[in-house]
Structure formats: structure tokens, C-alpha cells
Amino acid sequence: MNSSTLYLLLADTILLLHVLIVVFNIFSLIFIFIGKVFSWHWIRNPWFRLVHLITISIVILLSWLNSICPLTSIEMTLRSKAGDTTYSGTFISHWLETILYYQAPSWVFALCYTLFGVLVILSWFMIPPRRFSKY
Numbered sequence: 001m002n003s004s005t006l007y008l009l010l011a012d013t014i015l016l017l018h019v020l021i022v023v024f025n026i027f028s029l030i031f032i033f034i035g036k037v038f039s040w041h042w043i044r045n046p047w048f049r050l051v052h053l054i055t056i057s058i059v060i061l062l063s064w065l066n067s068i069c070p071l072t073s074i075e076m077t078l079r080s081k082a083g084d085t086t087y088s089g090t091f092i093s094h095w096l097e098t099i100l101y102y103q104a105p106s107w108v109f110a111l112c113y114t115l116f117g118v119l120v121i122l123s124w125f126m127i128p129p130r131r132f133s134k135y
Contacts, residue, residue, distance in 0.1 A: 007082035014075040021055060021071075028052045029120055036127045049129040053120055060117045063110035 001009075029052070035043030042048065062069055079085065 004082040004084075007078045008084060011075045011078035011082065011084070014071055014078065018069070018071045018075070025052065025056050025059065025116075029116070029123060032123050032127055043127065044130045046129040046132045049124065053124070056113070056117050056120050060110075060113045063106070063113045066106055066110075 028048070031040070032043045032049075032052075034040075059069075
């Protein structure tokens with residue numbers, strides 16, 4: 001395997017990880033509310049809920065700072081080293097533009113992330129996680 005192939009494989013792995021984090025953030029909140037209706041016990045797992053809160057908090061912080069996600073930067077660096085094309089802007093804005101042909105200023109994404117974060121925080125009060133146990 002040559003270095004270009006390795007860099008592309010690593011870049012694709014980072015992209016997959018990024019997509020999984022986005023899916024985790026979105027679907028976790030959906031499942032928390034659905035789980036309340038269907039009495040799913042796992043949605044109250046404090047570790048699951050804490051990881052969800054932390055990941056969306058990082059997204060919100062990066063958007064407020066108008067900073068590109070480190071995963072996007074790493075992926076673009078790897079693609080550049082492989083001689084592949086890179087994209088400008090953030091991961092989400094790039095893929096929204098690609099998939100939806102939609103462009104928006106960065107403040108729109110910051111607002112959306114913040115509103116989503118507010119829903120995550122509300123879910124802590126509406127559907128509180130169990131307490132962390134010592135065992």
C-alpha cells in the first residue's frame with residue numbers, strides 16, 4: 001500500500017467517524033424522546049447522556065468560536081497529503097451544500113446547533129438520566 005492510499009484510507013476513516021458522531025448526536029435526542037414514550041430504560045443511562053451532552057457542547061462551542069471542527073481539519077490534511085481534493089469551510093456546511101445545494105452563513109449553523117443543544121439540555125430535565133452508580 002502506497003502512502004497516498006494510506007492517507008486516503010485514514011481520511012475516509014475520519015470522515016466516517018465524523019458522520020457517526022453527527023448521527024449519534026441527532027438520533028440520540030430523537031431516541032431519548034421516543035424512549036420516554038416507550039419506557040426504554042437505556043435512554044436514562046447517565047454515561048450515554050453525558051457523552052451526548054459533551055459531544056453536542058463541543059459542536060456548539062466550535063460554532064460559536066467560528067472554528068472548523070478538528071475532525072474536518074484532520075480529514076482535509078490527510079486528503080491533501082494524498083493529493084486528493086479538499087473542501088473549504090466546515091464539514092456540515094460542505095455536506096449540506098453538496099447534498100441539499102444549500103448555503104448559509106456560519107451564524108445560521110451556530111444558531112441551529114445552539115437550539116439543538118437547548119433541546120438536549122431540556123431532555124435532561126424532562127427525561128432525567130439515572131444517577132451515576134459506584135458499581
